[in-house]
Amino acid sequence: MPTATAAAQTRAPALLAEGISKAFMSGHQRTQVLDGLTLSLDAGELTLISGPSGCGKSTLLAILSGLQKVDSGRVRALGSELGQLDLRALERFRLQHTGFVFQGFNLFPALSAFEQVELPLNHMGLSRNEARRRAQQSLEEVGLAHRMRLRPSELSGGEKQRVAIARALAKEPELLFADEPTSALDAANGQMIIDILHRIARTHGTTVLCVSHDPRLVVHADRVLAMEDGRILSDQRPPTPAAQDNGIPS
Amino acid sequence: MVALARKTLIYEWRRFLPAMLAVGFAGLLQLLQIALVLGIFGSTSLYITGSSADVWIGYPGTQSVGSGRNIDADVESRILMDPAIQRVEPYIWVDGDWRGPRDTGGVSVFVSGIDTSPDGLMFSKALPANLRARLAEPDAVVVDRSVLDQLGVGIGQTATINGHQVRVVGISSGLRALGGVNVLCSLDTARQLDEDPADSGPTYLVAKLHDPSQADAVAIRLRGGTAFGPYTTWSAKDFAKISVRYWLFDTGAGAGVLFLAGIVFLVGAVITSQTLIAAVNGSVREYATLNALGVGVGALRKVVLEQAFWVGALGLLGAGLLGIVLMMLARSQDVPVVLTVPAAVACILLVMGLAAVSGLAAMRALRRADPATLLR
Numbered sequence A: 001m002p003t004a005t006a007a008a009q010t011r012a013p014a015l016l017a018e019g020i021s022k023a024f025m026s027g028h029q030r031t032q033v034l035d036g037l038t039l040s041l042d043a044g045e046l047t048l049i050s051g052p053s054g055c056g057k058s059t060l061l062a063i064l065s066g067l068q069k070v071d072s073g074r075v076r077a078l079g080s081e082l083g084q085l086d087l088r089a090l091e092r093f094r095l096q097h098t099g100f101v102f103q104g105f106n107l108f109p110a111l112s113a114f115e116q117v118e119l120p121l122n123h124m125g126l127s128r129n130e131a132r133r134r135a136q137q138s139l140e141e142v143g144l145a146h147r148m149r150l151r152p153s154e155l156s157g158g159e160k161q162r163v164a165i166a167r168a169l170a171k172e173p174e175l176l177f178a179d180e181p182t183s184a185l186d187a188a189n190g191q192m193i194i195d196i197l198h199r200i201a202r203t204h205g206t207t208v209l210c211v212s213h214d215p216r217l218v219v220h221a222d223r224v225l226a227m228e229d230g231r232i233l234s235d236q237r238p239p240t241p242a243a244q245d246n247g248i249p250s
Numbered sequence B: 001m002v003a004l005a006r007k008t009l010i011y012e013w014r015r016f017l018p019a020m021l022a023v024g025f026a027g028l029l030q031l032l033q034i035a036l037v038l039g040i041f042g043s044t045s046l047y048i049t050g051s052s053a054d055v056w057i058g059y060p061g062t063q064s065v066g067s068g069r070n071i072d073a074d075v076e077s078r079i080l081m082d083p084a085i086q087r088v089e090p091y092i093w094v095d096g097d098w099r100g101p102r103d104t105g106g107v108s109v110f111v112s113g114i115d116t117s118p119d120g121l122m123f124s125k126a127l128p129a130n131l132r133a134r135l136a137e138p139d140a141v142v143v144d145r146s147v148l149d150q151l152g153v154g155i156g157q158t159a160t161i162n163g164h165q166v167r168v169v170g171i172s173s174g175l176r177a178l179g180g181v182n183v184l185c186s187l188d189t190a191r192q193l194d195e196d197p198a199d200s201g202p203t204y205l206v207a208k209l210h211d212p213s214q215a216d217a218v219a220i221r222l223r224g225g226t227a228f229g230p231y232t233t234w235s236a237k238d239f240a241k242i243s244v245r246y247w248l249f250d251t252g253a254g255a256g257v258l259f260l261a262g263i264v265f266l267v268g269a270v271i272t273s274q275t276l277i278a279a280v281n282g283s284v285r286e287y288a289t290l291n292a293l294g295v296g297v298g299a300l301r302k303v304v305l306e307q308a309f310w311v312g313a314l315g316l317l318g319a320g321l322l323g324i325v326l327m328m329l330a331r332s333q334d335v336p337v338v339l340t341v342p343a344a345v346a347c348i349l350l351v352m353g354l355a356a357v358s359g360l361a362a363m364r365a366l367r368r369a370d371p372a373t374l375l376r
Ligand SMILES: Nc1ncnc2c1ncn2[C@@H]1O[C@H](COP(=O)(O)OP(=O)(O)O)[C@@H](O)[C@H]1O
Pocket: A024, A025, A026, A031, A033, A052, A053, A054, A055, A056, A057, A058, A059, A060, B375, B376
């Protein structure tokens, strides 16, 4: 969808972080995890943040998605200043605008794939029919139309992660965050997951931010931010077929 | 709406089973305890509830039916002067020492001397008409089926009460007493059994009104005259209450019941809340994921509370079914068990309160469902 991408690039960035810092205290030891980091993300792209374990990727994701507060700096998501929202408002913001995919699939053992996807939609004020339509559609989109009635115990790891993606996707979020979504999966399944995330960015115009230490995912991203010790070292758009498909000049 | 609470409860029923058992046993224990106490202490007001008198006249300050003192026989004429009164009859209570034909030692008995006429008020609801008629025979007594062994007699046999010979002419049921054995006889026989020469008048006078609903008003109206020596009046309902309350509280039984109820509640709540907390902890990452997706903490709390509600309801159902079976078993063995609607409601409230308290405790475990912890 070249037109969508072009339009997104002229608009304000979907996600903007300016000079964010974050430190954790463990005992008397203070660890500076993020140090004055600035970053802006555009809609309709899959951005991958890669870097060694412990460099602060997950912390950055938590801050950009409003799950954690910054020590200093500010985060602007879809025009909202996240630092100024209280707990309730943040919940409402996440409900309306964000989706999450985690390393663990975090599916309720008692619910079928379809119910896992439908459950959050129930809380969005959608009609029962609309919730079901969306659940059906997202499960079809991740290729699980035939497995909707199965519980997590009857699904493979890759399928479980696809259910988790469908659960996030069905909310039709503008922002989709994924933290190490492939690290519990084998190469083939990991490949499939990153492809689905990439497709979501392109076809839905979603801002997808994926964090991973897995270097194999780099070629599937529109943009790759390499991170180390709480800073971004490089910002690249790899000359991959995926990126060229999007019509982005490299 | 996806019924997360219920589906989890069904799918992971093993995990919730301890809570349901704890709630169920707590409910069952309360139910049986209350039924037993009501059954046992209810028998202390049998003299009142088993009779059709509307107003009782006795010695002032009497705390239970069994602890009455004689009043002047002439009080009867005073009572009869009131236009609301339809019928008055004396009731004589004598504490006796029973010696049976078999070796039983002395047995403490409560002798009730009653009017044996067919329209007599005392024990009109507990004593069949044919047995009442037979009591008119001199020295005839009727005892309860459940105490035959204790008294060492059978029907037609003789025994002595306070050294005076009596003959068992009939066996009734539902006449069990607390702390002794009820023996029914005629007023004349009772007078013969009374060893105390100072006792002249009856222990009580019982009266039937033209309009039973006036019992309270008439009882108040009849009170206070002193021309015939001291006496006071109660409506039958009040006197029954006084009698049961005396046994419940002045004997310490009531405190025991409340104490046990408290213990049962505490133990039940601890087990139930621990089980629910474990269930929340087991799903804490899923709850945190829902919260990350924007499902509010309030909605998650509702899920936990709903689980607590179902645990309570299912436990209660189990306790109810088992309780009914046990109560029927108890009845068949002549164990006095009585369950009233207020007592059943109290049980239900206690059990659901237990579940609610446990649910509230488990809700605190949701604090650990912080979505930031999912990002590591
Ligand atoms: N809640 C926390 N309390 C203390 N230290 C933390 C906390 N979260 C993260 N850290 C520390 O911050 C650093 C970065 O963590 P993280 O962002 O999870 O790294 P990554 O996802 O890149 O592996 C690590 O050294 C980690 O130990």
